[in-house]
Amino acid sequence: MAPLIRILRFTRSLTPYYVGIMVAAAIVTGAGLAVPFITGSATDAIVQAFGDASGDARALDPEAVSSTIVTVLVLALALLAVSLVEAVIGNIGGYWGDVMSAKMRTILSTRYFEQLLALPQRYYDSELTGTIVARLNRSISEITNFMKSFSNMFVTMLLTTIAVLAISAWYYWPLAVLLAVAYPVYLWLTALTSRRWQRLEGDKNEHVDVASGRFAEVVGQMRVVKSFVGERRELAAFSDRFRATESLTAEQSRHWHRMDAIRQGVLHVIFFGLYSIIFVRTVLGYFTLGEMVMLVQLIAMARQPVTSLSWVVDTAQRAIAGSKSYFEVMDLDPVRVDGGGARPVDPARDGAGREGARPDGAALSPGAPSVSFQGVHFGYGGEDVLTDITFDVAPGERVAFVGESGGGKTTLTSLLMGLYGVREGQIEIAGSGTDLDDLRRNIGVVFQEPALFSGSIAENIAYGRPDASRAEIEAAAARAAVDVFVRKFPLGYDTPIGERGIKLSGGQKQRIAVARAILKDAPILVLDEATSALDTKSERLVQAGLDDLMEGRTSLIIAHRLSTIAEVDRIVTLRDGRIDEIGTPRELETSGGIYAELLALQASSSKGDRKRLREFDVVG
Numbered sequence: 001m002a003p004l005i006r007i008l009r010f011t012r013s014l015t016p017y018y019v020g021i022m023v024a025a026a027i028v029t030g031a032g033l034a035v036p037f038i039t040g041s042a043t044d045a046i047v048q049a050f051g052d053a054s055g056d057a058r059a060l061d062p063e064a065v066s067s068t069i070v071t072v073l074v075l076a077l078a079l080l081a082v083s084l085v086e087a088v089i090g091n092i093g094g095y096w097g098d099v100m101s102a103k104m105r106t107i108l109s110t111r112y113f114e115q116l117l118a119l120p121q122r123y124y125d126s127e128l129t130g131t132i133v134a135r136l137n138r139s140i141s142e143i144t145n146f147m148k149s150f151s152n153m154f155v156t157m158l159l160t161t162i163a164v165l166a167i168s169a170w171y172y173w174p175l176a177v178l179l180a181v182a183y184p185v186y187l188w189l190t191a192l193t194s195r196r197w198q199r200l201e202g203d204k205n206e207h208v209d210v211a212s213g214r215f216a217e218v219v220g221q222m223r224v225v226k227s228f229v230g231e232r233r234e235l236a237a238f239s240d241r242f243r244a245t246e247s248l249t250a251e252q253s254r255h256w257h258r259m260d261a262i263r264q265g266v267l268h269v270i271f272f273g274l275y276s277i278i279f280v281r282t283v284l285g286y287f288t289l290g291e292m293v294m295l296v297q298l299i300a301m302a303r304q305p306v307t308s309l310s311w312v313v314d315t316a317q318r319a320i321a322g323s324k325s326y327f328e329v330m331d332l333d334p335v336r337v338d339g340g341g342a343r344p345v346d347p348a349r350d351g352a353g354r355e356g357a358r359p360d361g362a363a364l365s366p367g368a369p370s371v372s373f374q375g376v377h378f379g380y381g382g383e384d385v386l387t388d389i390t391f392d393v394a395p396g397e398r399v400a401f402v403g404e405s406g407g408g409k410t411t412l413t414s415l416l417m418g419l420y421g422v423r424e425g426q427i428e429i430a431g432s433g434t435d436l437d438d439l440r441r442n443i444g445v446v447f448q449e450p451a452l453f454s455g456s457i458a459e460n461i462a463y464g465r466p467d468a469s470r471a472e473i474e475a476a477a478a479r480a481a482v483d484v485f486v487r488k489f490p491l492g493y494d495t496p497i498g499e500r501g502i503k504l505s506g507g508q509k510q511r512i513a514v515a516r517a518i519l520k521d522a523p524i525l526v527l528d529e530a531t532s533a534l535d536t537k538s539e540r541l542v543q544a545g546l547d548d549l550m551e552g553r554t555s556l557i558i559a560h561r562l563s564t565i566a567e568v569d570r571i572v573t574l575r576d577g578r579i580d581e582i583g584t585p586r587e588l589e590t591s592g593g594i595y596a597e598l599l600a601l602q603a604s605s606s607k608g609d610r611k612r613l614r615e616f617d618v619v620g
């Protein structure tokens, strides 16, 4: 029940719709309740007319005939009016229901997306895109279905139940007692069905989520699947998951129908009692024929809340099962997901008063570092990937990071951007605002994987600055040598590049990623293997653009070319997750550390040395 109350609270802004739908349902129910009375009255009027004439129509007084005809016609008109009210108000309620569903879908989807956008990177490290999407779709359609049927049926059920109980009690109280027994018994039997049903539904959802997660991955990486002839394997795993849901559904359905048969059986026995009472008492003369007709119809109406109840309970069960994963995501606390570690701060603005922080404004003064790591420890889960990392980068300085593949260089840049909280220590970035958005606005980044979106080349370049003019986009593109290949496309910068830029070559994607960082024009630049996918000629072109861009900007570079590394102001080498050395290229050339080793390996022509060089992701 709690999840349902939560859904109501969550969609509080839809209250006018809930109320509107309920009022419409109340009017329709009220109109429906009038029908037995009208038909009962018509029966009585006719019976009375015949009764006066001892059953012989010819013996009827013509005046009495015409007055009875007028009465039944008026009653027929009343039936027409009631039906028209039902039709019109019912459809108005239906319209409100549709609008409410659409609005609910918007609320639930946007709040889910908002929460996903707020969740830290760590959440996505262990979630599959397809699973996230599948969960959202299921949750939303099941919650919406429930709310629609609930607001439609709840009032109808309630009013019909109360009216039927009151009217039957008025005519003969044992009828009301029997009905009053029928409802709770039915509800109890329904609740008995629920627990097992929900568990099985959860298991089914789990299979569908896993299959959907893999499905999205496979579709996104079809090239790999085809190249490694993985189609059959993927298909088999996918269909196995769905087959597992078949047997679960069979079990679930068996259980449900078994329980339903019992429920209905009990109900039929109770209704048998009700009908027997009505018929016998009519024969005994306690009820008129009209009252009998009315009561029979009323009892038939009493079945409706019971069947509606089973429908509502069914959709409620689905909504509870479906909303579980929705609210699990909504309940995640971004801080706890990330372990609550510290994120980068601006020493001048955020760090005031904090232990070890620089005095207000100091970071912006000349000579103060623009980026500072102080005793930073970080790990993704188990052991530290980075241990006791301490270094400063002065404003406008270019610093290269060198270390073995998997040594934590990319991790270091992720920490800089606040994608993860650190276990210990602190990271300070001067000139950024008080929150992560501000901080990230100050950093232009080219990722190892270019990571583009579907859309046009221009849209991708302008991702960090959607307001940029076409001239600005093209200028950035020219500096990253994007113009060279865009000229060959008939649609130029408006060329759609497919999902994640699938229609482009690796080098083209990388150049767009560089142009994106150039256009962002941020004071701090992070280049993670920004030119690794380029051939030597394109690399030279792009590197010239990057050199130009780095001028006067604080730059943190992870480079794969020793010639690029040689041109930076300082090098930080990493060994086993710790800083090994920090110095200028000239100082480190002869220090005997990693950089010196790389230079020596580069000079060597032996196979072993080349292999060792590759372990550092470095080429000569």
Ligand SMILES: Nc1ncnc2c1ncn2[C@@H]1O[C@H](COP(=O)(O)OP(=O)(O)OP(=O)(O)O)[C@@H](O)[C@H]1O
Pocket: 125, 380, 381, 385, 403, 404, 405, 406, 407, 408, 409, 410, 411, 412, 448, 616, 617
């Ligand atoms: N999201 C993640 N979750 C868990 N472990 C991760 C994650 N990203 C990286 N790692 C691990 O952290 C370590 C450092 O990875 P990182 O990508 O920072 O290395 P790198 O020095 O940039 O490597 P390369 O030069 O090959 O790009 C590796 O052992 C890697 O397996």
